[in-house]
Amino acid sequence: xxxxxxxxxxxxxxxxxxxxxxxxxxxxxxxxxxxxxxxxxxxxxxxxxxxxxxxxxxxxxxxxxxxxxxxxxxxxxxxxxxxxxxxxxxxxxxxxxxxxxxxxxxxxxxxxxxxxxxxxxxxxxxxxxxxx
Amino acid sequence: xxxxxxxxxxxxxxxxxxxxxxxxxxxxxxxxxxxxxxxxxxxxxxxxxxxxxxxxxxxxxxxxxxxxxxxxxxxxxxxxxxxxxxxxxxxxxxxxxxxxxxxxxxxxxxxxxxxxxxxxxxxxxxxxxxxxxxxxxxxxxxxxxxxxxxxxxxxxxxxxxxxxxxxxxxxxxxxxxxxxxxxxxxxxxxxxxxxxxxxxxxxxxxxxxxxxxxxxxxxxxxxxxxxxxxxxxxxxxxx
Numbered sequence: 001x002x003x004x005x006x007x008x009x010x011x012x013x014x015x016x017x018x019x020x021x022x023x024x025x026x027x028x029x030x031x032x033x034x035x036x037x038x039x040x041x042x043x044x045x046x047x048x049x050x051x052x053x054x055x056x057x058x059x060x061x062x063x064x065x066x067x068x069x070x071x072x073x074x075x076x077x078x079x080x081x082x083x084x085x086x087x088x089x090x091x092x093x094x095x096x097x098x099x100x101x102x103x104x105x106x107x108x109x110x111x112x113x114x115x116x117x118x119x120x121x122x123x124x125x126x127x128x129x130x131x132x
Numbered sequence: 133x134x135x136x137x138x139x140x141x142x143x144x145x146x147x148x149x150x151x152x153x154x155x156x157x158x159x160x161x162x163x164x165x166x167x168x169x170x171x172x173x174x175x176x177x178x179x180x181x182x183x184x185x186x187x188x189x190x191x192x193x194x195x196x197x198x199x200x201x202x203x204x205x206x207x208x209x210x211x212x213x214x215x216x217x218x219x220x221x222x223x224x225x226x227x228x229x230x231x232x233x234x235x236x237x238x239x240x241x242x243x244x245x246x247x248x249x250x251x252x253x254x255x256x257x258x259x260x261x262x263x264x265x266x267x268x269x270x271x272x273x274x275x276x277x278x279x280x281x282x283x284x285x286x287x288x289x290x291x292x293x294x295x296x297x298x299x300x301x302x303x304x305x306x307x308x309x310x311x312x313x314x315x316x317x318x319x320x321x322x323x324x325x326x327x328x329x330x331x332x333x334x335x336x337x338x339x340x341x342x343x344x345x346x347x348x349x350x351x352x353x354x355x356x357x358x359x360x361x362x363x364x365x366x367x368x369x370x371x
Contacts (some may be wrong), residue, residue, distance in 0.1 A: 001265075002226075002227055002228060002262075002263040002266065005226060005228075005230070006145055006146070009145055009146060009147075009148055009149065010145055013141075013143055013145075013147070013148070017139070017141065020312040025137070028136055032145070036292070037292065038292070039262045039263060039265060039266045039292055040266075040267065067159045079195065083325075085291065086288055086289055087288060088288075088324070089291065089324040089325040090324040091290075097323055097324050097325065098295075098324060098325050100326060106144060106198070107145040107146055107266075108143065108144055108145065108146055109141045109142075109143045109144075110140070110141065110142060111138050111139060111140045111141055111142075111147060112138070112139045112141060113136050113137070113138055114136065114137050114138075114139065114196075115134055115135060115137065116135075
């Protein structure tokens with residue numbers, strides 16, 4: 001279950017960003033880009049995120065995951081194709097091996113959506129250390 | 133009014149692990165050491181392969197083993213019998229070694245030995261065909277094992293491991309005649325996603341292919357200038 005470890009990495013990266021902001025914003029959503037040709041299962045990541053952020057500064061934050069298909073480029077045929085994960089990776093046209101992966105290996109925190117509380121009251125120090 | 137903003141991050145999820153891996157690799161390079169990350173499913177024969185490797189190469193090379201295991205020291209104890217330092221790392225509930233765990237092992241190495249004395253660090257990763265492939269530890273090369281008993285389709289089902297591997301050892305070939313398995317088919321399935329991988333069929337039991345594996349290790353070491361200085365007898369071959 002390495003989604004747990006990936007979630008830990010995600011939370012720590014976002015925490016670094018959040019702490020570097022002069023006025024601590026309220027994080028609304030995190031946008032991730034996850035390729036199909038990775039060892040990550042988005043549902044597992046969603047679950048781990050929900051559990052690990054409970055009671056932290058990320059509690060209730062929406063995790064938006066954009067999934068990217070595996071696309072390879074076949075040089076002999078000079079065209080892109082979609083390998084069938086689990087079945088066949090070589091070019092369906094000429095049978096050349098999958099060498100040039102154009103997309104599908106992404107594991108990226110793309111962007112953070114945030115807002116500021118309208119009242120001028122400074123935010124309380126949020127305790128998030130307990131389950132990190 | 134509730135206004136939302138966007139901050140573009142574009143950071144790899146594994147960037148912290150990657151930084152740690154780069155740091156480990158800097159140490160290996162500075163010490164003149166090659167690190168091989170040995171990965172496979174449980175029971176593919178990693179420990180048996182390392183036993184044969186240590187038995188054959190300890191006269192020639194200074195080797196240290198980092199042994200990743202979820203719970204026990206059983207494999208570490210098997211390898212300690214070959215008179216090399218074995219640093220055991222229990223990963224607990226984690227299903228792979230990450231760069232930080234390996235860094236912990238390196239701290240232990242530095243505390244007990246002079247790391248520049250060593251030529252080769254063999255890292256036995258946790259038995260798992262999925263997770264270890266995604267976490268770099270600072271290795272110079274990834275070595276994957278697939279035993280003939282696991283079947284021809286495993287490279288298709290667990291593609292990342294086999295796509296990332298620099299060397300694939302097809303193990304337990306002595307059992308191939310008893311199974312309906314085609315070793316060439318395994319190789320062809322791996323080449324579909326990784327045409328450049330070195331594939332070596334081996335049997336730790338009969339010794340088949342082990343010399344080829346040892347030579348592959350020697351070739352990795354020849355890439356290191358410090359290694360050539362430490363082992364002058366290699367100068368003639370590498371000049």
